[in-house]
Amino acid sequence: xxxxxxxxxxxxxxxxxxxxxxxxxxxxxxxxxxxxxxxxxxxxxxxxxxxxxxxxxxxxxxxxxxxxxxxxxxxxxxxxxxxxxxxxxxxxxxxxxxxxxxxxxxxxxxxxxxxxxx
Numbered sequence: 001x002x003x004x005x006x007x008x009x010x011x012x013x014x015x016x017x018x019x020x021x022x023x024x025x026x027x028x029x030x031x032x033x034x035x036x037x038x039x040x041x042x043x044x045x046x047x048x049x050x051x052x053x054x055x056x057x058x059x060x061x062x063x064x065x066x067x068x069x070x071x072x073x074x075x076x077x078x079x080x081x082x083x084x085x086x087x088x089x090x091x092x093x094x095x096x097x098x099x100x101x102x103x104x105x106x107x108x109x110x111x112x113x114x115x116x117x118x
Contacts, residue, residue: 003041016049016052017089022107025060034065038076053081053089062082
């Protein structure tokens with residue numbers, strides 16, 4: 001769905017924002033799924049991708065991406081950015097174009113509270 005939608009929508013540079021927070025581990029994408037998605041993206045879409053932003057990255061996602069780095073292009077790898085909070089995301093992109101689900105907002109608030117308590 002995402003790939004076919006991108007092909008219709010993308011005419012210029014674009015960013016993908018992946019909201020990882022509040023995702024149960026059993027629902028996180030695996031190595032095979034990520035590889036398949038990367039291979040499905042047309043060259044034009046890969047070229048126009050400005051950045052792939054991962055919000056609330058878990059150690060699992062970071063590990064998967066570290067393992068896959070040798071198998072994907074260095075240009076694509078350099079486009080991956082980790083963002084730990086929604087406040088950081090707001091500094092990077094205009095939020096009026098992004099819908100953040102309530103579960104992610106709640107997760108972010110809880111994570112920020114825990115961080116302040118430390």
